[in-house]
Amino acid sequence: MSTISIELSVVVPVYNEEKNIEMLFNRIKENIPVSDWELIFVNDGSADNTLPLVIGLSHQYKQVKYIDFSRNFGHQHAISAGIENATGEYIIVMDGDGQDPPELIPELLEKAKSGFEVVYAKRKKRQGEGFLKKFTAKAFYRILRNITSIEIPVDTGDFRIIHRKIQAILKQMPEQHKYIRGQISWIGFNQTFIEYDRAERIHGTTKFTYKKMIQFALDGISSFSTWPLKIATLMGFGVSFICFIVILYTVYQKLFGFTVTGWTSMQISILFLGGIQLIGIGILGEYLGRVNENVKNRPHYIIKDSNIESLK
Ligand code: UDP
Ligand code: MG
Secondary structure (H helix, E strand, O other): OOOOOEEEEEEEEEOOOHHHHHHHHHHHHHHOOOOOEEEEEEEOOOOOOHHHHHHHHHHHOOOEEEEEEOOOOOHHHHHHHHHHOOOEEEEEEOOOOOOOOHHHHHHHHHHHHOOOOEEEEEEEEEOOOOHHHHHHHHHHHHHHHHHOOOOOOOOEEEEEEEEHHHHHHHOOOOOOOOOHHHHHHHHOOOEEEEEEEEOOOOOOOOOOOHHHHHHHHHHHHHHHOOHHHHHHHHHHHHHHHHHHHHHHHHHHHHHHOOOOOOHHHHHHHHHHHHHHHHHHHHHHHHHHHHHHHHHHOOOOOOEEEEOOHHHO
């Protein structure tokens, strides 16, 4: 482990956030309660003016560091890159759109210092997000809680503070499909939370389409639960049992001679079995695909440019 050089690192993933950078930076700067800090912007392949703005800030303030990805690798990989290269004793992760209020930084740090390796910020209310987003998010967190063996806190994003002990362990968890909040819960130690009202995005729109959200939800579930595989097995048993009864019934019909009719039942059973089998194969495929990605062992992200010494 490298020696501790500063007290606090703040990691902010940014993807096309040109309108938010300036204001977010000022709000973060005003709310940092220590003298020794750094702010790491991870530019996740933005196509707008995000990078020049961030580099501009880094020229003005020595605390501002940046990591520029060679393309868009996704929110979770951006956070990972920031965490891995942070040098603070404590590391805060927050979104770059103002939805995670920097005003909570002092409270997060104070709580962490009172003896917690992880303090996450739990959303009491979410403003400015549509019914469907809120509903699907709520449902997802609850389903995940019920089917995983570890306690992943509900209604919590990646906005949190972690101690560098957690950082060191995260670096040893090389899975490709990251669900960082799940990984952090899995690590253990003393974890607690503070509550806040989640604000609206200041500018721009969400980068998470429903497609990305479903992908992310599947990553979360497949990384921390084998429940879908069990469901496939249970469905297999259930359907086999029904089939067994239908077979008895078919034999009975054959023996007692009512054999001509039956197109409807044939059709239903073929479609039903076909459907169940496809679901089973699909679930296997989801897991197998992820095994395949992990076996390839590619780097999780590629850094094009950075002003961090160790990455130059
Ligand atoms: N983000 C990113 N890469 C992506 C998508 C998002 O770095 O591929 C960043 C984005 O700039 C923001 C944060 O991740 O700082 C959260 O994204 P967003 O606000 O779009 O998600 P939401 O709050 O709607 O869940
Ligand atoms: Mg947001």
